[in-house]
Amino acid sequence: xxxxxxxxxAALAVFALLLPALPAVAQQPTLEIDVTGGVIEPVPFAVPGxxxxxxxxxxxxxxxxxVIASDLIGTGLFREIPPQAYISGVSNFNAPVQFADWxxxxxxxxxxxxxxxxxxxxxxxFRLFDVFAQVPMGQGVQFTGTPESxxxxxxxxxxxxYSRLTGEGGYFxxxxxxxxxxxxxGDRLKRLAIMxxxxxxxxxxxxxxxxxxxxxxxPDNSQILYTSYETGEPRIYLMDLASRNRQTFPxxxxxxxxxxxxxxxxxxxxxxxxxxxxxxxxLDIRTGRETRLTTSxxxxxxxxFSPDGKRVVFASDRGGSQQLYVMSANGGDARRISFGTGSxxxxxxxxxxxxxxxxxxxNGRFHIGVMRIDGSQERLLTASFLDEGPTxxxxxxxxxxxxxxxxxxxxPEIYAVDITGRNLRQVPTPEFASDPAWSGLLK
Amino acid sequence: xxxxxxxxGAAHLLxxxxxxxxxxxxxxxxxxxxxxxxxxxxxxxxxxxxxxSVPDxxxxxxAPMAMPTAETNDAAAPEADxxxxxxxxxxxxxxxxxxxxxxxxxxxRLAQPEVSVFxxxxxxxxxxxxxxxxxxxxxxxxxxxxxxxxxxDSIAAPPPPDVARSSDxxxxxxxxxxxxxxxxxxxxxxxxxxxxxxxxxxxxPDAPPSAAPPRASVxxxxxxxxxxxxxxIARKIREEEEAAIQAALEAATAVPVETPAPPQAAPNLTGAxxxxxxxxxxxxxxxxxxxxxxxxxxLVVRIAVSVGPDGTVLGDVEPVDPANPTGDFAVAYEAARxxxxxxxxxxxxxxxxxxxxxxxxxxxPLQGIGLN
Numbered sequence: 116x117x118x119x120x121x122x123x124x125a126a127l128a129v130f131a132l133l134l135p136a137l138p139a140v141a142q143q144p145t146l147e148i149d150v151t152g153g154v155i156e157p158v159p160f161a162v163p164g165x166x167x168x169x170x171x172x173x174x175x176x177x178x179x180x181x182v183i184a185s186d187l188i189g190t191g192l193f194r195e196i197p198p199q200a201y202i203s204g205v206s207n208f209n210a211p212v213q214f215a216d217w218x219x220x221x222x223x224x225x226x227x228x229x230x231x232x233x234x235x236x237x238x239x240x241f242r243l244f245d246v247f248a249q250v251p252m253g254q255g256v257q258f259t260g261t262p263e264s265x266x267x268x269x270x271x272x273x274x275x276x277y278s279r280l281t282g283e284g285g286y287f288x289x290x291x292x293x294x295x296x297x298x299x300x301g302d303r304l305k306r307l308a309i310m311x312x313x314x315x316x317x318x319x320x321x322x323x324x325x326x327x328x329x330x331x332x333x334p335d336n337s338q339i340l341y342t343s344y345e346t347g348e349p350r351i352y353l354m355d356l357a358s359r360n361r362q363t364f365p366x367x368x369x370x371x372x373x374x375x376x377x378x379x380x381x382x383x384x385x386x387x388x389x390x391x392x393x394x395x396x397x398l399d400i401r402t403g404r405e406t407r408l409t410t411s412x413x414x415x416x417x418x419x420f421s422p423d424g425k426r427v428v429f430a431s432d433r434g435g436s437q438q439l440y441v442m443s444a445n446g447g448d449a450r451r452i453s454f455g456t457g458s459x460x461x462x463x464x465x466x467x468x469x470x471x472x473x474x475x476x477x478n479g480r481f482h483i484g485v486m487r488i489d490g491s492q493e494r495l496l497t498a499s500f501l502d503e504g505p506t507x508x509x510x511x512x513x514x515x516x517x518x519x520x521x522x523x524x525x526x527p528e529i530y531a532v533d534i535t536g537r538n539l540r541q542v543p544t545p546e547f548a549s550d551p552a553w554s555g556l557l558k
Numbered sequence: 559x560x561x562x563x564x565x566x567g568a569a570h571l572l573x574x575x576x577x578x579x580x581x582x583x584x585x586x587x588x589x590x591x592x593x594x595x596x597x598x599x600x601x602x603x604x605x606x607x608x609x610x611s612v613p614d615x616x617x618x619x620x621a622p623m624a625m626p627t628a629e630t631n632d633a634a635a636p637e638a639d640x641x642x643x644x645x646x647x648x649x650x651x652x653x654x655x656x657x658x659x660x661x662x663x664x665x666x667r668l669a670q671p672e673v674s675v676f677x678x679x680x681x682x683x684x685x686x687x688x689x690x691x692x693x694x695x696x697x698x699x700x701x702x703x704x705x706x707x708x709x710x711d712s713i714a715a716p717p718p719p720d721v722a723r724s725s726d727x728x729x730x731x732x733x734x735x736x737x738x739x740x741x742x743x744x745x746x747x748x749x750x751x752x753x754x755x756x757x758x759x760x761x762x763p764d765a766p767p768s769a770a771p772p773r774a775s776v777x778x779x780x781x782x783x784x785x786x787x788x789x790x791i792a793r794k795i796r797e798e799e800e801a802a803i804q805a806a807l808e809a810a811t812a813v814p815v816e817t818p819a820p821p822q823a824a825p826n827l828t829g830a831x832x833x834x835x836x837x838x839x840x841x842x843x844x845x846x847x848x849x850x851x852x853x854x855x856x857l858v859v860r861i862a863v864s865v866g867p868d869g870t871v872l873g874d875v876e877p878v879d880p881a882n883p884t885g886d887f888a889v890a891y892e893a894a895r896x897x898x899x900x901x902x903x904x905x906x907x908x909x910x911x912x913x914x915x916x917x918x919x920x921x922x923p924l925q926g927i928g929l930n
Binding site: 145152223282537 | 827832835836837839840841842843844845846847849850852864874885886888889892894895896897899900911913914915916917918919920921922923925
């Protein structure tokens with residue numbers, strides 16, 4: 116700088132000062148606001164009729180639309196905006212969506228779909244849109260199957276929509292096996308039945324010539340275990356749903372009941388009474404090897420595996436009253452997890468592994484409840500004359516159970532309730548129904 | 559004996575009288591307070607140096623005063639009424655050229671010290687010996703330490719140029735009798751008829767004093783070495799000039815970096831205004847799905863959205879906390895996002911945000927629960 120004259124330096128300084136200043140990034144002021152309150156109501160959605168892309172698809176397109184709407188409404192989380200309120204419709208699956216029209220009727224979600232039938236092939240595709248953000252939620256999905264499987268395809272569309280909106284896995288494409296009852300209360304005729312989760316596609320698996328109890332699905336949903344009195348004693352049977360073939364377990368002697376599959380599908384856990392003592396056992400289906408898990412003189416029953424197959428929850432009166440206990444799947448010491456007043460029974464481990472559902476009897480009232488696997492955070496979801504036998508939905512969010520009314524004409528019906536205790540609703544069956552068991556998601 | 563008693567009684571009586579009326583009759587003389595002026599001694603060299611350099615006194619122009627007039631009264635003139643002595647100046651000085659003002663542009667102007675009103679703090683009633691072991695009584699009675707008066711760092715004024723002021727007058731040597739003017743008859747000055755009895759100077763009166771008394775200026779410290787100080791001052795001026803130029807050049811040659819302006823201080827919104835904004839958004843905040851989650855109480859999310867001056871939501875919202883919501887937090891974020899996008903226009907106060915505003919919205923599903 117010494118070589119630069121003083122005048123030159125001064126001129127450079129003036130030039131530097133006259134340079135236009137770089138425009139500063141305009142910064143908006145920032146304010147923080149707490150949003151409190153909010154509304155608790157079903158999320159409004161619109162599902163204009165799925166577009167039949169050919170004439171053969173027209174009847175099934177409307178049915179698919181109806182099943183999707185019913186599935187979402189049945190969760191209690193969504194509310195369908197009636198088609199009469201639509202401002203505009205959807206005539207082409209690929210046409211741009213007029214979000215303003217759907218926003219005007221307060222639709223937060225929009226389901227657009229199309230159906231085509233080509234011979235024995237049914238194709239269903241859909242897109243889900245966030246109306247407020249005016250963007251699609253995820254990619255469009257297409258399902259194909261036989262025309263007879265249109266309900267399952269509709270349920271799968273519902274599962275996808277439900278999953279995107281709630282972040283949870285769906286449960287619509289699933290089945291329920293239960294005991295269908297008929298006749299007077301003192302002389303009930305009972306038979307096994309299977310249906311879609313919503314009561315559709317009902318089929319009877321057995322006749323009503325013998326008493327059957329406690330049907331349970333295999334992990335792959337291809338078989339069921341159940342207890343039958345056809346020999347005069349309660350015995351465990353295994354039925355293949357495809358062939359309807361049944362088999363029993365010769366190694367099991369004595370009274371055995373309340374069977375459930377292990378998560379690996381190769382073992383079953385059940386209760387058996389031997390020499391006047393009822394304990395928990397496991398049985399290897401392939402080898403027939405039987406393992407005793409409990410040895411207490413108390414009545415140990417209703418075992419249920421954890422999703423990882425490492426633990427078993429069961430009911431026992433070893434403490435004086437019937438309570439819930441957890442032990443290793445290999446047996447050994449059992450830890451009590453229920454400490455409330457009353458008695459606990461029929462424990463069922465959630466598919467998520469975080470909760471145990473149970474039946475509780477307290478002060479002459481029956482309740483369906485859930486608790487953490489350590490026994491904490493117990494909460495009762497229902498209360499009635501007789502609520503019993505909970506079973507979990509595939510996503511661990513909904514419970515089914517049966518409720519029997521009091522009196523001489525009392526009869527059982529199947530009900531469903533969310534784990535928050537909301538959305539209690541009856542599952543329609545043609546006859547009386549009890550002892551439901553919910554399958555996993557069908558593949 | 560009797561005489562002694564009388565004398566003793568009289569003496570006692572006098573003593574008692576003295577005690578009673580003495581304080582009133584005999585007052586002590588007031589102690590004369592002697593003013594003290596501090597004087598500092600200087601050496602002969604310092605004195606010589608001081609008188610050799612003529613201080614640069616700024617010229618103050620003062621309007622010429624009117625000719626004073628004598629008061630006329632009926633009172634008889636005093637006997638010793640000596641007429642005023644008139645002196646005639648025999649030398650007329652022509653005013654020299656005023657010195658050019660020094661170039662002080664490079665000098666940093668000294669900021670005027672701020673005068674703060676010091677309010678003595680009340681002495682703390684806390685009783686304690688403290689680390690010094692002072693008794694509580696002593697601490698309560700100790701007077702507050704005076705506040706140090708602000709000092710003005712004054713530097714001596716630069717000396718005049720080397721070319722000293724010189725008078726253009728040339729005085730020739732005179733001898734008595736050669737150029738002596740002829741004696742002039744003494745004349746008695748008379749006031750002009752239009753003059754008034756009261757003297758009214760044309761000078762502007764001083765400004766009325768303010769409430770606070772004028773601060774006495776700290777006297778300029780006398781330089782001990784004027785020449786050396788002058789060189790030091792000039793050197794400082796040159797250094798400051800060069801530093802200023804250097805800084806400007808560096809700023810000009812530096813790589814421009816786009817730095818965002820700091821965020822403006824947000825204008826305050828009233829609580830009612832904030833609640834109004836929150837209510838509009840909450841009206842569209844459907845937390846049904848969120849409340850169905852396990853441990854929904856932990857699903858608190860914060861999102862950011864830019865809003866235009868008219869309350870229009872600009873663009874999409876963005877997650878703040880968590881920054882990348884997944885799982886159940888993603889569901890909570892989507893519910894909050896739909897609430898903001900579905901709320902329509904945000905009710906901002908008119909004209910308060912000409913550049914719009916960025917809202918950070920906090921959604922806590924646990925708040926307001928139960929309002930089905």
